[in-house]
Amino acid sequence: MKRIIPLIITPFLIIIFSNSLKAQNQNFLPEGLGFSNQLEYSNDINKHIEIFEDWLNIDYHKGIFGAGIRFETYEPNDPSPAISRGKTRYADIAYKYLKAEIGDAQRGGEIVVGNYYALFGRGLVLKSYEDRNIRVDNNLLGAKLQARYGGVTLTALTGMAANADNIRNEILHAADLEYKIAQQLKIGASYAANLPEEENAARTMLTAVRIMPSIWNFDFYGEYGFKQNRDVRDLLLHPDTSKAVYYPYNNSDWKVGQAGYGSVNFYYDAFAFTGEYKYYDNFTFASNDGTISYNTPPSVRKEYTYVLLNRHPSALNQADEQGFMIDLNYNLSDETYFSADYGETKTLPYKSYYKQILHDNSPSRVQLREVYTQAYHDWNDNWTTIAAFGYNEERDTDTKNVTPILENIFYFNEINTIKFTIEHQQTTVKLNNEQYYDDAVTLEYLRSPDFSVSVVSELQTKEPEAGRKLRKFWSFIQFGYKIADHTDVSVLFGTRQAGNICIGGVCRYEPEFSGIEFKMFTRF
């Protein structure tokens, strides 16, 4: 704790110092300079686990040039290796860049040297990104060049991402070309290949092409990609000698995987429709040690904001899934609107690359089936109701979940609001038909623009035998406060049920918690 106190105090001192200067009505930061600090501290009293994390960004922009650093501190970090990624006790500049931008929106370019992120198309081939909520950061260290001219956008990059031990030892080369042929039509192509550190390991190469036409009130997106790797071999009997021999898999072109993604949008007046389709067959693009993921295609799953709907999540599997999702929105009026979603994700059939390589003859099975509907209505200026219903079947947890939700929002005047949300989830474990129930109640008071307090309680009821009920209860209170225009603070006390934070099919498991959690975000 002695080590942590200075680290906690430092951001406060920064704010106090900067604020006192602000009070003198001075523009205290030099022109072009900005900084932000995000601090998170938690102390689990029952498990005696203390976690401190801090991210400090300092950026400078002047004319066409930009530069910045991100100083990260973990003292100690989350004990889960999936989160700490080798940074158990860590204080270092984890991200730094120099950048130059020239030209305008139509003709110009940008070059970045240092750490950077990149996304090609919808992420089939490359997605380098940071999402702090799920503690994902696969930034690349190297150089990135982007050029725009006459409707053509070219991106080329080379860099290295950090592996699970926070070591960068594998080089990635990638390029993307997009051409706007006409106002209603764009095409593109992407390529990426890694260069493993191990001398004898083969490169993995991903290539994809995409097309984006728009016709009347329809927009389409289609992308197809394939994966090549010379190390994937197949153990077969030699036709002459009948001895087992490793043959190159698919020896004509070393193709060992493929992926397709398509979406169609339709909008007419107050009605909107989105349909998506995916087919990901052995399309994971990972480092040779398997700990860096370079691509994240669309998960084609619904994202939920309610607590219980994330209890039984389904993680994206780029190697073995196919499926679709449809999403409908209808705005009856400014006061009333509806939305509905239906999606299905299945594993691949046995003829897929993935299953042939693994000699897996299992048939395609449903991995996730989900239905979600929501209605929103403003009864008057003071009262809004949101009613929602979710149903899903998830194979990994082997559960069926039915979840009705009712949220009422009362506006007492222009700045005071009370929100009251009731969620109920009935879960059936399909293997043994065991049933259990979860009820979550959230009561929230909001006073604009500075203050909020919420109480979240959850009760889980299991009935292992008829007449014998087991109940578990969690409850926490959370305060939120804004300090001037630049700092948001939240403090949580109490107990919280284990759960998952899932973003884009990438999930972070949060274990059961009992204690205090403090978060502060400052920016200037």
Place this chain on the structure above:
Amino acid sequence: MKKLIVLPLFILFAVNLFAQAEEDQTGRSAPEFKLENVDGNYVSLKDELGNGPILISFWATWCKPCIEEMTKYKSIYEDYKDKGFKVLAVSVDDERTVAKVKPFVRSKNYPFLVLLDTNSEVARKYYAQNVPYSVLLDKDGNIVYTHLGYMKGDELKMKNKIDELVNK
């Protein structure tokens, strides 16, 4: 137990200090960006500057408070658009939900520019760690106000700030 006491004490200490803070400030200049709008055309911040204040609103289709906030911003935009005020609604929907942005925007009939920041490059430049996150610029491109989150009433403060800027 001492550990539990330390943090709240710090918070109280800080809150007391900040309660006296002067809020009306001209901050750093807004970082330049170029993003595609929902129709696939590139939009540059510097091309939008010069006529009046600009509100950059970071939002996403899956974010409930963002939708509430955007409804309020639609109304504020109608009130001030004739005085040079602009709204740039920057969607941070990534590859999983970006397909839904255009149909959503059309069905809601938002009258302002909606831009796509699919890999949060611009959000990072503006420290938009979560959404909704609003950044108000004066006509010269200086950041004068930022606001994280949305609760009813937040739009009043934003409207006051815009009012001050357009009547300067």
